[in-house]
Amino acid sequence: MRRVLATDFGIWPMLQHMERASDQMVASSDFWVRLANYVLLYDQIVIPTGNLQILPVLRLMLGEAAFDELVRSKGIVLARFDQWLGYAGNGSGLIFFQIYDDPNRPPNMPNLGTAFFKPLDQAISNILAISNPPSTSQRRSEINNLLLDNVVKMPIQAMADGLKEETYKDILGSPYLRDFLALRNAGRSLDKLFGIEANQITVFSPHVPPESNDSLEIRAVLRVAFENFLLNLGGHADVTEITGDESTLNLLRAKGQRLGFSLEGKLAFAQIQKVSGVPDLGIAFATKRLSPLQLLDLRYSKHCQSLRDWFALGAPHSTADETIRRC
Numbered sequence: 001m002r003r004v005l006a007t008d009f010g011i012w013p014m015l016q017h018m019e020r021a022s023d024q025m026v027a028s029s030d031f032w033v034r035l036a037n038y039v040l041l042y043d044q045i046v047i048p049t050g051n052l053q054i055l056p057v058l059r060l061m062l063g064e065a066a067f068d069e070l071v072r073s074k075g076i077v078l079a080r081f082d083q084w085l086g087y088a089g090n091g092s093g094l095i096f097f098q099i100y101d102d103p104n105r106p107p108n109m110p111n112l113g114t115a116f117f118k119p120l121d122q123a124i125s126n127i128l129a130i131s132n133p134p135s136t137s138q139r140r141s142e143i144n145n146l147l148l149d150n151v152v153k154m155p156i157q158a159m160a161d162g163l164k165e166e167t168y169k170d171i172l173g174s175p176y177l178r179d180f181l182a183l184r185n186a187g188r189s190l191d192k193l194f195g196i197e198a199n200q201i202t203v204f205s206p207h208v209p210p211e212s213n214d215s216l217e218i219r220a221v222l223r224v225a226f227e228n229f230l231l232n233l234g235g236h237a238d239v240t241e242i243t244g245d246e247s248t249l250n251l252l253r254a255k256g257q258r259l260g261f262s263l264e265g266k267l268a269f270a271q272i273q274k275v276s277g278v279p280d281l282g283i284a285f286a287t288k289r290l291s292p293l294q295l296l297d298l299r300y301s302k303h304c305q306s307l308r309d310w311f312a313l314g315a316p317h318s319t320a321d322e323t324i325r326r327c
Contacts, residue, residue, distance in 0.1 A: 002312045003044040005079075005234040007244040008034065009057070010048040013084045014205040018053070018112045021207050022131075025057045033282035035061055036290070038243075039075065039299050040281060043308055046077045046237045048154075048230070050084070050116030052123050052147070056131035064139075066292035071150050075299070078147070079237050082117050083156045085163070085225050087218045089200040093191030094167060094225055096160040097201065120151060152237070159232045167225040177224070181217050193217050240312070 009031075011021045025031045035058075038045045047054055058076065059067050070076040083096040098117040105111070110126040118126070124147050128140045135143065168190050171177045185193050195215025196202055202215070204222035234242050281298065284290035298304050 001043045002041065002241065002308050003046060003237070003239045004038060004042045005046045005048065005230070005237060005239040005242045006034075006038060007048060007230050007242060009045075009054055011051075011053040012205045012207055013050060013113070013116050013203065014208050015113065015203070022053050022057050025054075026060050029283075029286040031057075032061060032286035033280075036282040036285035036295055039070070039295055040304055041308060041311065042241075044074060044077060045070075046079050046234075046239055048079050048081065048233050050081050050123075051112050052078065052080075052115070052127045052151075053112060053131075054078070055127050055143075055147075056133070059133055061292075063292045066296050068142075068146060069296060071146055074150065077237075078151045079154050079233060080120065080123075080151050081154050081156050081233075083160065084116060084203065085160075085222065085229060086201045086203045087193075087196065087222055089196035089202075090198045091192055093189070093193075094164045094221060095201075096156065096163075120153070121148065124148070154233060154236055159229070159236065163225060163228055163232065167221065167228050170224050170228065171221065177220060180220065185217060190221065193221070 009025070014021070055078075062070065067076075071078075083098055085094065085096055087093060088095050099114050100117065101111055101114050110129045112126065112130070115123045115126040121144070124144050125140075128135055128143060171181065171190065181190075181193070184195075188194070193215065195218055202218050202222065204219065204226055206226065210216070210219050230242065230244075281290060281295075285292075285295055
């Protein structure tokens, strides 16, 4: 079975303008193309999520019927985390944390920021209340039941226990990162880097560029921790491949050979289409010439399953050229 961790469809915690990440996905033809290709190329698409903000993106792109079918059949699996990573300035260094609603906030006002850390039923209720497409009470009930049965909870606490040690080991084992941190932090513990007050926590999100006053050293630590977090998610989800974009994957190629990278698989798929004269189905989906239900029909066809099975026979880290040579 070809199972991919689609980190590029992950929407990570951020403090302001949280709606921008999902809005940009829906507005980007590239994400429509990616989703269509993932549906055709993979038996299972695992999408990491905390507050389920990816939900309106999938519903708007796929339509209700195709969305329901892919979630129910576990063609799409939402893998939920309910803690997030940051760097604490009190000497704790790298930590996992949760944020709760302000008790003075009206209790019926949904909050996407704290939805990352709420029980699953509350996170579902929050995202359905404030996102498109609008839903009737019956439709909200249907989606709620569908997700309660099919969202997979990741063992974040178990992952957190080893993530700090793994991240610090990676940094100390990298001459570049070790020298970079030593420019201002020579002789200091990785738990006590300069650039943060004792009562502060720096939170990392790949969607948000660094602020002018951010400590680049602390951000580097969080970047390594984030990508280790993705690798650990992939391991716990038993994926065979991982994909992403520049905002989610950077350092992973250096240590991610235990997982394949679907970028090469997509490149091979594109080359096969050119050689065989098959039209680009991802572009057809993005331009509405291929409907979500037609996309599902293709996914369930014996020829598409044979293609997925054929791709799975190669090594996960095969290059596009190596895959093409097997044709």
